[in-house]
Structure formats: C-alpha cells, structure tokens
Amino acid sequence: MPTKTRRYRPAKNVINYVDKTARIGRNVKIWHFAYVGSDTVIGDNVMIGSLSHIDYKVRIGDNTRIEGCVYIPPLTIIGRDVFIGPAATFTNDPYPKSKRLAGLVIEDGAVIGARSVFRPGIRIGKNSVVAMGSVVTKDVPEEMVVIGNPARVAYSRQEYEKKKEKWETSPETKTI
Ligand SMILES: CC(C)(COP(=O)(O)OP(=O)(O)OC[C@H]1O[C@@H](n2cnc3c(N)ncnc32)[C@H](O)[C@@H]1OP(=O)(O)O)[C@@H](O)C(=O)NCCC(=O)NCCS
Numbered sequence: 001m002p003t004k005t006r007r008y009r010p011a012k013n014v015i016n017y018v019d020k021t022a023r024i025g026r027n028v029k030i031w032h033f034a035y036v037g038s039d040t041v042i043g044d045n046v047m048i049g050s051l052s053h054i055d056y057k058v059r060i061g062d063n064t065r066i067e068g069c070v071y072i073p074p075l076t077i078i079g080r081d082v083f084i085g086p087a088a089t090f091t092n093d094p095y096p097k098s099k100r101l102a103g104l105v106i107e108d109g110a111v112i113g114a115r116s117v118f119r120p121g122i123r124i125g126k127n128s129v130v131a132m133g134s135v136v137t138k139d140v141p142e143e144m145v146v147i148g149n150p151a152r153v154a155y156s157r158q159e160y161e162k163k164k165e166k167w168e169t170s171p172e173t174k175t176i
Contacts, residue, residue: 008022008024008028008030008036010030011029014030014031014032015032015033016030016031016032016033016034016035016036017034017035017036018030018036019036019037019038019039019040019056021038021039022036022037022038022039022040022041022042023040023041023042024036024042025042025043025044025045025046025062026044026045027044027045028042028044028045028046028047028048029046029047029048030048031047031048031049031050031068032050032051033050033051034048034049034050034051034052034053034054035052035053035054035055036048036054037054037055037056037057037058037074038056038057039056039057040054040055040056040057040058040059040060041058041059041060042054042060043060043061043062043063043064043080044062044063045062045063046060046062046063046064046065046066047064047065047066048066049066049067049068049069049070049086050068050069051068051069052066052067052068052069052070052071052072053070053071053072054066054070054072055072055073055074055076056074057074057075057103058072058073058074058075058076058077058078058103059076059077059078060078060082061078061079061080061081061082061108062080062081063080063081064078064079064080064081064082064083064084065082065083065084066084067084067085067086067087067088067114068086068087069086069087070084070086070087070088070089071088071089071090072090073090073091073092073093073101073103073104073120074092074101074103075092075101075102075103076090076092076103076104076105076106077103077104077105077106078106079106079107079108079109079110079126080108080109081108081109082106082107082108082109082110082111082112083110083111083112084106084112085111085112085113085114085115085116085132086114086115087114087115088112088113088114088115088116088117088118089115089116089117089118090104090106090118091117091118091119091120092104092120092121093120094119094120094121101120102120102121103120103121104118104120104121104122104123104124105122105123105124106124107123107124107125107126107127107128107142108126108127109126109127110124110125110126110127110128110129110130110140111128111129111130112124112130113129113130113131113132113133113134114132114133115132115133116130116131116132116133116134116135116136116151117134117135117136118136119136119137119138122136122137122138122139122140123139123140124136124139124140125139125140125141125142125143125144126142126143127142127143127157128140128141128142128143128144128145128146128157129144129145129146129157129160130145130146130151131145131146131147131148131151131154133149134146134147134148134149134151135148135149135150135151136150136151137150137151138150138151141153143156143157143158144156144157145157145159145160
C-alpha cells in the first residue's frame with residue numbers, strides 16, 4: 001500500500017471519476033471513463049483501464065494492472081503484482097438484492113483471465129492463474145491454474161511459466 005498518497009490528477013485529456021476520498025499512490029494511471037469509489041486505496045504503479053468500475057472501500061496493491069471493462073465491487077482486496085484481464089467480473093452479493101455483501105480477496109501475483117466471473121467472498125490464491133472465461137465458484141489454491149465452468153484445477157503455475165516461456169521464445173510465435 002502507498003506510504004504517501006495524494007489527490008489524483010488525471011492525465012491531460014483523460015476524463016474519469018475518482019472520488020475525492022480515494023487515496024492514490026505514485027505513478028498511477030487511470031484511463032478514460034473509469035470510476036473509482038469512495039475510501040478506495042490504490043498502491044503505486046497501478047494501471048486501471050478504460051471503462052473499469054472500482055467501487056468503494058476497495059484496496060489495490062502496488063504494481064497491479066487492471067485492464068478495461070473490469071468490475072470490482074465494494075470491499076474487494078487485491079494484492080500486489082496482480083494482472084486482471086479485460087471484462088473480468090467480481091461479485092459481492094450472492095442473492096441480490098441482499099442486505100449482506102461479501103468482498104473477495106485476490107492474493108499477490110494472481111493472473112485473472114479475460115471475462116472470468118467470480119462468486120462473492122472467495123479467495124484467489126497467491127500466484128494462481130484463472131483461465132479466460134472461467135466461472136470461479138470456490139477458493140482458488142495458491143500457485144495453481146484453474147480453467148472452466150465451474151473452474152477446476154488444471155495444472156501448476158510452474159507449468160504455466162514453462163508454457164509462457166516456450167510461447168515467448170518460439171520462433172513461430174507471431175508478435176505485434
Ligand atoms: C489458461 C490458459 C493459459 C490455458 O492455456 P493452455 O494451457 O495453453 O491451454 P491449451 O490451449 O493447451 O488447451 C488445453 C485444453 O484446455 C482447453 N482450454 C484452454 N483454455 C480454456 C479456457 N479458457 N476455458 C475452457 N477450456 C480451455 C482447450 O480447449 C484444450 O482442451 P482439449 O484438451 O479438450 O483440446 C489460457 O486459456 C488463458 O486463459 N490465457 C489467458 C488469456 C487472457 O485472458 N489474456 C488476457 C490478456 S488479453
């Protein structure tokens with residue numbers, strides 16, 4: 001979490017809403033039409049993509065990257081070095097509209113695939129990976145990759161890193 005926070009000033013020509021009670025660290029980029037609610041705390045070097053909705057009393061750790069169109073409900077706690085892919089949706093009300101809300105916890109180093117959806121109150125373990133489009137209904141164990149609907153453990157983060165390295169170094173890989 002940031003040691004020093006200040007009132008957020010958007011980059012030139014960027015229109016977004018950051019509540020005046022939100023505490024924002026250094027080198028934070030919040031892109032077009034994003035929303036940051038009251039009493040939310042954002043660490044250093046965080047990026048929040050366009051059209052993302054970060055509600056009230058959310059905490060986001062240093063170096064975390066949140067792509068566009070992501071929904072983060074009130075009371076969610078996100079660690080450091082987390083990646084959240086586009087249009088991921090976290091929820092906090094299991095039986096809407098109920099009077100009781102439950103935030104999620106996303107631990108350090110987790111990778112969240114695009115358009116994945118999460119049940120209220122669960123914990124996404126340290127350095128875990130959630131595949132694109134997964135429906136995550138239970139806690140995700142640390143250092144594991146989960147895939148599918150409902151999401152199930154497929155292999156380890158170590159195996160994921162091997163696949164990633166192969167992808168990055170393969171001569172056939174087309175890059176932009
Ligand atoms: C989790 C992930 C890394 C798995 O990749 P992988 O291990 O290379 O998987 P493979 O392509 O070898 O597929 C293995 C099997 O799982 C299936 N599979 C892979 N990803 C899946 C997914 N997200 N949902 C459901 N099934 C999936 C494949 O169809 C294949 O099935 P088969 O054995 O019946 O043929 C990848 O699916 C993913 O989600 N990457 C993140 C993409 C993303 O969201 N990026 C955000 C930034 S743009």
